[in-house]
Amino acid sequence: MAATGAGAGVGAGAGAGAGAGVGAGAVSAAEPGWRRFLTWGKRLLRKRQTPIPTTTESGMPIVAVVIQGADAPVRLKEPLPSERPADVPQDPWAAFAAATERGPGRIRLGLRAFMSAFVHEYALVTYAALVVAVVMTWPTLQYPLHTLPQDLGDPARQAWQIAWSGHILLTDPVKLWQANAFYAEPNSFAFGDSLLGYAPFGMIGEGPLAATLRYNILFVLAHALLLIGAYALVRQLGAGRTGSAVAAVAFAFAPWRLAQEGHLDIISAGGIPLALAMLARGHGWSLRRGYRRDRRNVGWAALGWLVAAWQVSLGFSLGLPFLGVLGLILIVLLIWAPIRWLRRPAERPVLGWRLLVTDLLGPLIVVGIGALIAVPYFKTGGTSTATSEIRFFSPPLRSLLIGPAESRIWGAPHEVARSSLSWPAEMSLLPGFVLYALALAGLAFSIWTLRQRLLLLLGLAATIVLALGTNFFDGRWTYLPLFGHLPASLAVRIPGRLMLWTTLLLAVLAAGAVAEFVRRAEHLAEQRIPPWPGPWLRLATFVPFALVLVEGWNATAHPVVPAQPAAMRTVTNPMLVLPTSDLTDQMIMLWSTSRFQPIANGAGGFATARQAELRRNVAGFPDVASIEYLRSEGVNTVLLLRDYVPGTSWEQAGDIPVDALGISREDLDDAVLFRLNQPPNTQQPGGGLPPIDPNLPPNQPTLPPLPGSSTTPTFPAQPGTQPSLPNQPTFFLSQR
Template structure:
């Protein structure tokens, strides 16, 4: 067994090297693109070689300076450190560690699927098919930038260990399953939740009603021990993301990164054979499985004969199936009506008896009815009673695919189902913080690879050998890349000596990942950043730098000298170099053909913005233009709601009535999560009677947003001084122009 498994492992390594070629001979290059791969390289370098996990230094990774807790903005990748860190330390090149780990994800995933399939079938030929189906699935090519998503090999190992524990009741296998679950959670945070859901289905199918209490206690103790190891990391993420920053994923963002049902017919444009299969263009929806795995599923279904005739006593179940079939036809017809003709109503007199405005509700009922009809089939019922592995993995594949469609599934970007399973999962703590439900598809692929193995296992003789050969070729052809792109690594650009921070310009989604990577060779805290979440001050910082506002350089240099590195190619007219060179005391240290570096001295007179102070005053009323009905949302104490003046292409205003003349020290707008929605220019007028107005403050507000986000990132207060007596009315007018809304989530007025 071990010798054969070793031989297969060597084969999978060889296939992985060929699949990712020429990465194996260009290990200091960047696979696919210069975005997320550079970020994950930086995370592996930091987590594995620069800090002890769970320490304050580890959490406070040196990007997005001066923000804290930056590592929690993305995955920590501790589960990949054992592979990447030794290579990084030996070679001194973080990309070598990251790229070897990337290649290993393909080989290890294939090997893990092999182990699961062999556990289910006890045949290496069936396991080989499963290994290729999972390790080199077409979906993996779409996820090459996301090494954590590719690192899914612990999922089949966890399932294999559970099957072995179910068969032998040896505690060692229970511990192995819990360890695999823990390592998968440490490798990819998504799979902590996705795998846990799959395990819940597994226990319901294979363990409930069959295992003794002692066996359940044993597995529970092992998983609880694994969870205790994971708990400090989860607590750290919750404390930083929720407690410090108040980060959360919006429903609309989660929906954008949910797969579309038509994604089954959307392949990666980088595939060798199937790149032309693309019915829609949507993020994370390249779910095309290839035709070979579909053919293997068909073989499994044909061999299982779910519609085969079985003698039944009485006609009860036959009548139930007939009734369900009729209901299914009616529901499909009801779903087709709004698609073909629009909204439809059945009324008698003035009484509405039936209304069908959308197809998703009748389609949801049709799906439930179809599943009930399938469950009523005699052979399906027999498979359920026998706790069939094939039935489980087929059902689990379907359920996890439904979850990949997110909370409101769509077909060709139109609503397809109502109250989908992922919507229920979002009620479970943690699921509502996951940005990309579509990655559930990787769990589906684990299940489909098991189905492929079970399909082969149902064959015998020459037919089995022929299917194995054809399937192996087909699976590799389905998932093989047209070319595996490897870019040169960003050049190193050392900072000047004795600086407290480093800024690379221009700030952009192209420059920032390269700046983050360059920090692995230049360990100065970095003002730039690139991650799953962006620091709340970052948009204001970019706004100030785009405007060439000299104040922000003074602010950044307030605590010591800073380095500024300028990329020549991205701003060939030299405007940024002139801006930096004009800073008082700036010294150009290096002037290379493609970049320049400057050292800016410590700024003794850096500008600052006051923090909120004074007693909040009662606001008697607030009137706004436009969107007057939203005014109350700016006073409801909820930072998730607010008044919006619309996109800053026209004047908008909000007028406060304090009810009586009072001393006003400050006006404070709390942006909360609306980090982009500060007014480009704001004028604050005051009045004692509502007729005669005086300008109390006017100017741009980006610097206010920067300071508010750095000091209080959860509230992000914009603090404007007034310091006037006898003020009853305060009018805020947006007078600038920008590309984002002006929003007031919370508004308050401070006195003494």
């Protein structure tokens, strides 16, 4: 019983105490295992833990590790200070430590950027374009002071145009459109393509030699710009380097363009693809990759509009179609941007306000410059023969397969075919058989999508229809509504020059085929060991480039420019230079670039009726009628060039006595100078008075006309000059 009582006591007393002890200390052994586990966990959570310091009093980090079974991490070692105290010698091992490299300064960074610009892709393209342009236009720069490409007609006149614009903008800009030629017709500079964009070059140098050198340099640079512009456009569209190079050469040296080597305004088309490339890059658009919002660049877009304005300032024969293309692009942009804004809210804004402002101001600047230049052209007005000229110059469909005489490859083989054309110089429109083949391959084998190829094919058909002029349904729904109502002075009367756009679209298709061939060649090379293309595979990718380059090989003549007569540098009064004709007047305009004295001579499509009347009225000079006519026109000086009058009606004009005519004559080394407002000098050689028949009317010439004389004088036979062709319209020399 005692035991039991003790047990009871333990159970009652010690049990209570044990119960209390369990609440405060150890776990009762009588509890189940899972309950003991939960009780120990709760006690461990309630236990307060002292935070372990991580840094010393000086702020240095403490290195410590956690050892299994220990209540707290064990601190191993306090790290050494990062800086030695001032009174301690320098650590010798510091010499072996890695030193912090000092970044380059602003000057070094600027030099790096400057030097890297010389090896950029487009810098290399520029170098290559200059070299290729010099080689493909050779021998233009062999004698740049003394020869002109193709002939002595339009190149001489256009060299004068550049010289005049540069000269007058420096001396008297208000009189820009009142040229020294065609005296005294108003707005005598508003005809054809003014090449006003080249005026800054015309400010350098003076005289015919400088004008000839300037023209030849610009001629080569224009070809280089064709290469650069076409390469940049096709590259921006998404083609590779090889495909872009093939497209650039095919565009710049297409055989049909060789027939235009005498027209700097037509050769100067490189600004068109260059402006399109800049605009596409500025808007982040690529034909292969579509619109990429992160690739937008306002600077490139602004440059694109400025280049477009410069291209329009060169002339309207290419500028007006280019304005139409820019207008179509703006219409597409106005339709596409709102649709994308509605369909893809996450990509808003689509263009951004900066790009919108650029796209608003850019077209206004382009159109404004074009309108300012066009004002004097509309004052001059057109002729009633504008539509008939368009019909005359409209080429047949077969002309797309006929090469020009200036092509070294196709000139001789296509001679018979060219003879069937009414005007071969403007109707030999072959863009190249190699280009045709590559473009045809590009319709089935290309990096462009099927939809893109179909759109390119549709655009190609449209440009061909426009290039045919009135030979496609009489042009009633194509060329005439677009250009037939414009003044003839705007020089849009030759539809064949729209082959520029046909060639560009063919080049894009060809680039797609070449780029796909290169892509597959690279993929094939990746399967080899080592994984790079062999020499034969590399060579195969350049075969299209070589073929296109060879097909653009020229046989252009480079006739020698006749020396300027000394009298053209001394006489400053309004004068007429004899002989006068369409061809000789263009050379006389070039000779006048020393003094820019007013001259009644002029050719190139401006005031053709007035110039024809002038030549008829002075055919008998010197006589009373011609002298009175010249005085009524304000011309008081006549310069007769002895070396160029044989075979013309003025062959004996330098030997006829003039005392009875009330004028004076001065014999110079290479010319005879007649002064119509100065009385004759009796001391002059040959000043004797001839017998006068009193029965002759006042306006009858004192001597009968010479047998066999002609009223259409031309230069003596010079290499490269073009003789007058029979059965051609009277305006042919203005546009060959």
